[in-house]
Amino acid sequence: MSPESKIHVGADSKTPEGTSRSTPPARASDDPDYAANLKRATLASSIGSALEYYDFALYGLASALIFGQLFFPAMGASAALMASFGTYAVGFLARPVGGLFFGALGDRLGRKAVLMITIAIMGGASTLIGVLPTGAQVGIWAPIMLVALRLLQGFGAGAEQAGATTLMAEYSPTQRRGFFSALPFVGIMVGTLMASGVFAILGQIDRDLLLDWVWRVPFLASIFLIAVAVFIRLRMQESPTFIKLEKQDQISESPFRELIGSSMPSVLRGIGLRMAENGGSYIFQTLGISYVTTVVGVSKSIGPLAIACGAAIGMLVIPFSGALSDRFGRMRVYRFGAALQLVLAVPSWWLLSLGNPYLVVATLAVSYGIGVNVMLGAQCAALPELFGNRHRYIGVAVARETSAILAGGIAPFVGALLLSLLNNSWVPLAIYVLVLSVITFATTFVTPETRGRDLGLAWDAMADPVHGPEAVASESKDRVDA
Template sequence: MTRTAQRDGIGPRSLARVAFASGIGSCLEWYDFFIYGTAAAVVFNVLFFPDLDPAVGTLVAFATFGVGFVARPLGGLFFGHFGDRIGRRGVLVTTLLLVGGATFLIGFLPGYDSIGVAAPVLLVLMRLVQGFGAGAEYSGAVIYAVEHAPPRRRGWFGSWSPMGVSLGTLMASGVFALVSTLPEEQFLSWGWRVPFWLSIVLVAVGLYLRLSLAETPVFEEARERRDVLRMPIKHALVTQPRSFVVVIGARFAENGLGYLFPTWSISYLSSQLGYSRTSALIAVTIATCAQFVMVPVWSILSDRIGRKPVYAGAALFCALFAFPYFLLLHTGSAPLVVFGMAAAVGIGVAGMFGPQAAYFTELFGPRVRYSGFAFARELGSILAGGPAPFLASLLLAWAGGAPWAVAGYMVVLSLITAAAVLWGPETYRSDILAEPAATATVAGAR
């Protein structure tokens, strides 16, 4: 079967199924991660670390949030290997079960008062399982969608997974906003658990969709040619080191600010500026709506003018907006707080997150795409997203509650990303089925 026939044989109904299957896993992953991050900000310090000072308890709770990121590169390396060796579809089913199952079980964990130190230990264990599965979930979902896309619409097809991320974050913030209206005693005893229990619904829908999918045309062609590598990650590291550096650097602002603006800001608004937990969650919900709307806009624009100008432009916007963002939060005006958060997320984060899906897919050749994408992306997560809430809380404490050190941290993250993307190649007109020139000339990397 030729490349054209493979792609032309995919009808509208099949493409719709690809879109939903790609988006649902990302929706679940970020639903899970957002509710964990939110619970770390408002619940876990009380229930799992009650003997600590409240500020220290919050720091430790955010540290457990970062623990999951340690497992993500390992998951990306492990599942990415099999994604390049045996196919994308089976790996996507496995990662969905790991991420969703761990989240569901967190909702049943007893607190410190019930089982002592075993409670935070179990919490960290579940977080590690989450991270191990998530290390290959998003990259696999993106690759699956982009490898089905027509050449001039890869940004648009790739945006389905980022839109799933936005939808998952939106659902999580909405559910937490609802349960946070409960009386404090009920919220701490069972209300916070409800968002974790509801994740099982997304798991069921995702399994139904993914079990009915076929393999991607790109992987099928490689398998027909028997052009599958024994050690794809080794081949990727040897032949495409520049792609690894670009991906890791590009993650600093997108991933770090993606957690600071919507997740860490909940803690900042409620604990430092006196906003109610519900008001902070509503602001995040509105900002996430802006991200959901703008992700496809920026992705489609990257199909027209290229990945680099959109991605780097959004990173530079974040650098310029970091200090004004905190000025808006400190006005005491709820509409200005919502505007600041919506602009930061809808323009800055969405402008990076949207085109990232197609960009990272295009940076790697088809034989090493899953391994390279997943491993490099999750290495960036360790350096960027994992420590971001903890470091921001630490900087805030160091500055005596003033946010300007955190704003400076945001500027540094943004400039690193802009530099990495501008240094990288432009890929939006590349042939996604062809090996990059560098890999075609290197022998002995199998």
């Protein structure tokens, strides 16, 4: 039986050519079982997000500040920094592979099972980085082992955020999906805050002691986050949408084939939406810190402190942005965030170039904490809403992780290369952020408004009978009001 022939749409939902897209009634807010499961899902997703971004922010900060000396000691300072950022980018190359592999499993086996596997792989790789020998100890084998673990880390992380995004969107009450879907992404800020706080503290430690053994401690600490995340996820129930698919025998036998055959327009829009958010995030967290530390000459503790402040701001901005997207629509809020980052691009890099520690902290905190995270808050519900229920996990994973390479993974490396080739000028870096922001800003005008969309539908938002941004927003409002 072909996958298409197994799609059984409910009585209140017609085919894409039809007109009805009604959403099933939301569970009562005082339903104790629903409330408990929603709480577990939020907590489980948040812990996973915290671990992923603790690991990735930790690796990014280490790449900017110490990995060059630890694993590439024979190179000059500039070459070692580029090599260090090269290993950072390698992890992003593995993420789409992990997204494809685990995304397909998530659509076939369930969200919960895959999230258990990915957290163990990702956290285990990060912990093992803490026991690696350095270049001075084993020569070329040190960066080889570092790259291998970085690939494994990226492979596990490739479906972690897609799973958390999909799980929470499918668990959340329809009318407040933007807000609830954004809550686990506060874990991103918690993880970033932890990593930045750790490196701000490490910046005060004697340099020789830091490079000797102290740098290992933050990576080894990942094992405690793994234990907590696994414990919580063991008690979590499967997504209601996936349970319904199982009961109705609608689970796709080939989610990737369905995705390629029917969902490439949605994937391309997801990638476009992520360019400014993901690229801006990693540019400010890694390249910005490296620039103010190695080029401008501010203290090594200032950059991590700035990102920690930005993460603290983001903890408020993300759920607030998600709530705004419930009221005004996903694309309107997303467009505002992209426009804000576009406006801040040139002034922010100019201010960073001045080298004033207070301006560095304020600029990075605002650019990362507000500019990036307004988009992230709207994105949490928007990406899952773009895809049909049978290939939603892999659809979100492919869109997220492809953009992670194009925007986030190569950004620090390209930025370091631009600095090296153009006499450490900040202007190309500002232009880089401008280009990413323009791509995302333009994408919001060609992406359907998905607020209030029924996540039980088998087809994508692009296949809805009326999918213009304003038309879908109006239809969603009418449905919610009804």
